[in-house]
Amino acid sequence: MKRRPRRSVPATLTAVVLLAACAFVAVAAIQPIVGETPWVSYRSVADALHGARWTDLVPAIAGGVAALLGLVLLLTAILPGKLTxxxxxxxxxxxxxxxxxxxxxxxxxxxxxxxxxxxxxxxxxxxxxxxxxxxxxxxxxxxxxxxxxxxxxxxxxxxxxxxxxxxxxxxxxxx
The missing domain is CATH 3.30.70.1350 (Cation efflux protein, cytoplasmic domain)
Structure with a gap:
Protein backbone atom coordinates (compact mmCIF):
# COMPACT_ATOMS: atom_id res chain seq x y z
CA MET A 1 0.00 0.00 0.00
CA LYS A 2 1.54 3.22 -1.15
CA ARG A 3 -0.65 6.23 -0.76
CA ARG A 4 0.63 9.51 -2.15
CA PRO A 5 -0.50 12.95 -1.05
CA ARG A 6 -3.24 14.71 -2.90
CA ARG A 7 -2.25 17.79 -4.85
CA SER A 8 -5.05 19.83 -3.35
CA VAL A 9 -3.07 23.00 -2.57
CA PRO A 10 -1.81 23.67 -6.13
CA ALA A 11 -5.19 22.66 -7.56
CA THR A 12 -7.04 24.96 -5.16
CA LEU A 13 -4.73 27.90 -5.87
CA THR A 14 -5.12 27.41 -9.62
CA ALA A 15 -8.90 27.17 -9.30
CA VAL A 16 -9.10 30.33 -7.16
CA VAL A 17 -6.93 32.34 -9.56
CA LEU A 18 -8.95 31.18 -12.58
CA LEU A 19 -12.22 31.89 -10.76
CA ALA A 20 -11.06 35.41 -9.88
CA ALA A 21 -9.97 36.05 -13.47
CA CYS A 22 -13.29 34.78 -14.84
CA ALA A 23 -15.28 36.85 -12.35
CA PHE A 24 -13.28 39.96 -13.27
CA VAL A 25 -13.84 39.40 -17.00
CA ALA A 26 -17.55 38.72 -16.43
CA VAL A 27 -18.00 41.88 -14.37
CA ALA A 28 -16.05 43.95 -16.93
CA ALA A 29 -18.24 42.56 -19.74
CA ILE A 30 -21.55 43.03 -17.91
CA GLN A 31 -20.91 46.60 -16.69
CA PRO A 32 -21.26 48.27 -20.14
CA ILE A 33 -24.41 46.24 -20.86
CA VAL A 34 -26.02 47.41 -17.62
CA GLY A 35 -24.94 50.97 -18.30
CA GLU A 36 -22.38 51.41 -15.54
CA THR A 37 -18.87 52.76 -15.89
CA PRO A 38 -16.55 49.78 -16.49
CA TRP A 39 -13.61 49.08 -14.15
CA VAL A 40 -11.37 48.61 -17.13
CA SER A 41 -11.91 50.34 -20.43
CA TYR A 42 -11.91 47.93 -23.37
CA ARG A 43 -10.45 50.66 -25.57
CA SER A 44 -7.43 51.25 -23.27
CA VAL A 45 -6.70 47.52 -23.00
CA ALA A 46 -7.00 47.06 -26.77
CA ASP A 47 -4.74 50.08 -27.45
CA ALA A 48 -2.12 48.81 -24.98
CA LEU A 49 -2.13 45.34 -26.53
CA HIS A 50 -2.00 46.66 -30.12
CA GLY A 51 0.89 48.93 -29.22
CA ALA A 52 2.94 46.16 -27.60
CA ARG A 53 5.65 44.38 -29.58
CA TRP A 54 7.02 40.90 -29.03
CA THR A 55 10.48 42.38 -28.56
CA ASP A 56 9.39 44.63 -25.68
CA LEU A 57 10.34 43.82 -22.10
CA VAL A 58 6.80 43.55 -20.68
CA PRO A 59 5.61 40.72 -23.00
CA ALA A 60 8.89 38.86 -22.45
CA ILE A 61 8.55 39.07 -18.65
CA ALA A 62 4.86 38.09 -18.77
CA GLY A 63 5.65 35.12 -21.00
CA GLY A 64 8.51 34.04 -18.74
CA VAL A 65 6.33 34.25 -15.63
CA ALA A 66 3.55 32.28 -17.36
CA ALA A 67 6.03 29.62 -18.53
CA LEU A 68 7.60 29.36 -15.06
CA LEU A 69 4.19 29.05 -13.39
CA GLY A 70 3.18 26.37 -15.90
CA LEU A 71 6.41 24.45 -15.29
CA VAL A 72 5.93 24.59 -11.52
CA LEU A 73 2.34 23.32 -11.82
CA LEU A 74 3.44 20.58 -14.22
CA LEU A 75 6.24 19.43 -11.91
CA THR A 76 3.86 19.52 -8.94
CA ALA A 77 1.48 17.24 -10.82
CA ILE A 78 4.12 14.82 -12.13
CA LEU A 79 6.69 14.42 -9.36
CA PRO A 80 5.67 12.09 -6.54
CA GLY A 81 5.31 13.55 -3.08
CA LYS A 82 6.14 11.97 0.25
CA LEU A 83 4.19 8.84 1.02
CA THR A 84 1.33 9.51 3.42
Missing part, protein backbone atom coordinates in the same frame (compact mmCIF):
# COMPACT_ATOMS: atom_id res chain seq x y z
CA UNK A 85 1.01 5.82 4.21
CA UNK A 86 4.23 3.84 4.51
CA UNK A 87 3.92 0.22 3.33
CA UNK A 88 4.50 -2.63 5.75
CA UNK A 89 5.43 -6.24 4.99
CA UNK A 90 2.90 -8.93 5.66
CA UNK A 91 0.28 -11.10 4.09
CA UNK A 92 -2.19 -8.24 3.92
CA UNK A 93 -1.76 -5.03 2.01
CA UNK A 94 -1.11 -2.82 5.02
CA UNK A 95 0.55 0.43 5.92
CA UNK A 96 1.16 2.95 8.66
CA UNK A 97 0.64 6.68 8.50
CA UNK A 98 3.73 8.86 8.74
CA UNK A 99 2.46 10.32 12.00
CA UNK A 100 1.90 6.98 13.72
CA UNK A 101 5.20 5.62 12.36
CA UNK A 102 7.05 8.62 13.78
CA UNK A 103 5.16 8.40 17.08
CA UNK A 104 5.95 4.74 17.64
CA UNK A 105 9.63 5.34 16.89
CA UNK A 106 9.68 8.31 19.28
CA UNK A 107 8.03 6.14 21.95
CA UNK A 108 10.72 3.48 21.48
CA UNK A 109 13.46 6.10 21.88
CA UNK A 110 11.87 7.56 25.01
CA UNK A 111 12.16 4.19 26.78
CA UNK A 112 15.98 4.41 26.67
CA UNK A 113 17.46 5.46 30.01
CA UNK A 114 18.89 8.98 29.88
CA UNK A 115 16.75 10.33 27.03
CA UNK A 116 14.86 13.46 28.04
CA UNK A 117 13.54 14.44 24.58
CA UNK A 118 13.66 13.10 21.05
CA UNK A 119 12.87 14.47 17.60
CA UNK A 120 12.27 11.92 14.86
CA UNK A 121 12.42 12.83 11.17
CA UNK A 122 11.34 10.42 8.47
CA UNK A 123 13.06 10.76 5.15
CA UNK A 124 12.85 8.65 2.03
CA UNK A 125 15.15 5.84 3.18
CA UNK A 126 16.40 7.17 6.50
CA UNK A 127 15.17 7.82 10.01
CA UNK A 128 17.01 10.68 11.72
CA UNK A 129 16.71 10.99 15.48
CA UNK A 130 18.00 13.89 17.56
CA UNK A 131 18.12 12.94 21.24
CA UNK A 132 18.49 15.39 24.11
CA UNK A 133 19.88 14.11 27.40
CA UNK A 134 20.62 15.55 30.80
CA UNK A 135 23.71 13.38 31.17
CA UNK A 136 27.18 14.88 31.11
CA UNK A 137 28.63 11.75 29.51
CA UNK A 138 26.83 10.65 26.37
CA UNK A 139 28.96 7.58 25.70
CA UNK A 140 26.89 4.60 24.60
CA UNK A 141 23.62 6.53 24.48
CA UNK A 142 23.58 6.72 20.68
CA UNK A 143 24.10 2.95 20.45
CA UNK A 144 21.32 2.31 22.98
CA UNK A 145 18.93 4.55 21.02
CA UNK A 146 19.93 2.89 17.75
CA UNK A 147 19.29 -0.53 19.31
CA UNK A 148 15.84 0.52 20.56
CA UNK A 149 14.97 1.84 17.10
CA UNK A 150 16.19 -1.33 15.41
CA UNK A 151 14.07 -3.48 17.76
CA UNK A 152 10.99 -1.35 17.07
CA UNK A 153 11.62 -1.55 13.32
CA UNK A 154 11.85 -5.33 13.67
CA UNK A 155 8.38 -5.27 15.26
CA UNK A 156 6.90 -2.92 12.66
CA UNK A 157 8.50 -4.71 9.68
CA UNK A 158 8.46 -1.90 7.10
CA UNK A 159 8.58 -2.85 3.42
CA UNK A 160 11.71 -0.72 2.98
CA UNK A 161 14.02 -0.85 5.99
CA UNK A 162 15.28 2.69 6.66
CA UNK A 163 18.82 3.47 7.76
CA UNK A 164 18.99 4.87 11.28
CA UNK A 165 20.96 8.02 12.10
CA UNK A 166 21.22 9.16 15.72
CA UNK A 167 22.56 12.46 17.08
CA UNK A 168 22.91 13.01 20.81
CA UNK A 169 22.80 16.48 22.31
CA UNK A 170 23.81 16.92 25.95
CA UNK A 171 22.19 19.82 27.80
CA UNK A 172 25.00 19.93 30.36
CA UNK A 173 28.69 19.86 29.52
CA UNK A 174 31.27 17.68 31.27
CA UNK A 175 33.45 20.63 32.42
Missing amino acids: VLPLLGELDSGASRRSYRSTLRAAVSTVDGVSAAKVKLKRRKVSVKVTTGRTSTGGLADAVRGALERRLDQIVPAVRPAVKVKVHAVRSAS
